[in-house]
Amino acid sequence: MSGEHERAAAPRERLDRHRILVAAVAMIDESGLGELSMRSLGRSLGVEAMALYRYVPSRESLLDGVVELVVDEMYADPLMHLLPEDDWQDYVVRLAHGVRRLALRHPQVFPLVATRPPAAPWVRPPLRSLHWIESFLAGLLSHRFTEQQAVDAYQAVSSFLLGHLLLEISAMGVDVVAVEENGTTGQEPDPGAAVGSYPVLLRLAPLLAAGHFADEFDASLANLLHRIAPGAATQG
């Protein structure tokens, strides 16, 4: 009996910013953002909520830290780095799949990545790791992209990833149950929105719920690569 009982939630290691962020991500992954409060997070770490304020100035900045953590987790993968000798198209593909894996691994966190105001207020596009943006831009510039082309490519890739992955993630939440019934899945929010009154929607429901996202992702990505290539015609 040397002191370690299995206590409420957490052992006696000292607190630390990284440990806090990891716990926060785990909590969001498990139960969604709604369940994450300073108090519940403290509890999961075996500590009172107030202790967290030594390491994190506010709940808002905690969420910023969460986004940073998952994005940098992906960036840590050496596959995600563009070396001068690399094929840039291959790099963009690796990067896109890396972000996709991130989104699928942390579907509850990803909307946060997409909607939080970024670290550098004047960059604004999402996927906010500055590391990431720097490496992307520098990489393309070393591959015959002009500055404008590199910025355009960055924005095109960002918005592609944002749109596709938010869509795919939101489709993940579907319970394919109870579509056949008659469109009434328990309680419809309000009678005006009853699905029964939208015949096409009802008929195409299985197709809409299915979605071959992986294929569509790759096909659209291939198309995107073609569009942003420095050789491509710039239409207005």
Added chain:
Amino acid sequence: MSGEHERAAAPRERLDRHRILVAAVAMIDESGLGELSMRSLGRSLGVEAMALYRYVPSRESLLDGVVELVVDEMYADPLMHLLPEDDWQDYVVRLAHGVRRLALRHPQVFPLVATRPPAAPWVRPPLRSLHWIESFLAGLLSHRFTEQQAVDAYQAVSSFLLGHLLLEISAMGVDVVAVEENGTTGQEPDPGAAVGSYPVLLRLAPLLAAGHFADEFDASLANLLHRIAPGAATQG
């Protein structure tokens, strides 16, 4: 002196679900989602918070209502309807611009449109007005689209709008101030993220902050139309 003093915020009209939603949208537009509480919303209507529960079952469903309201506001525009004799490509362009105007008019509300779980759980893609989806699908089906093609088109258009508009909206929030200084815009969140250490980012800051979103939107949209046309080759 017939009874109307200029009171705290609102007159004596009886409450009603629509009035509540309109007030909620106004409040989010003005001060952001963070400022919207049942209590503050009640106050802005000259009523105690508890009165709202006669018309809205919960805060969550209030937010659903807000999304519905702004989406249907756009849908009310007759330009947004696809008639059998219309050119479908022209329709998709009108629709896309309609959604874009919506996003630019309510930039604080749009992320809600993008991230809220939709009314019909098995449809999932965002832009959640069932009216809207029904009309889109029915329209394309009457223009030689197969069911699968119509669904693909719906998902492609959705994710395009999502990605582009979230990006553009987030760029709207930029204060172009203080980029030249030295990259330190008051308080940097954490020293590791100091912008000074990312030279390319710093150099391209003006380009990143500018963004010719309207042009890019149209160019990408044109490309999208080409991709989803029923004649196009289906690559995997």
Added chain:
DNA sequence: ACCTGAACACCGTTCAAGT
């Protein structure tokens, strides 16, 4: 140095009571 207890000003929500 690191954590806690108590406190403050808020939340969303319920329900009996007022008009």
Added chain:
DNA sequence: ACCTGAACACCGTTCAAGT
């Protein structure tokens, strides 16, 4: 029928106090 007061179980955050 429609709204309110009081109450409950929560929040985020501050700060003096404990160890």
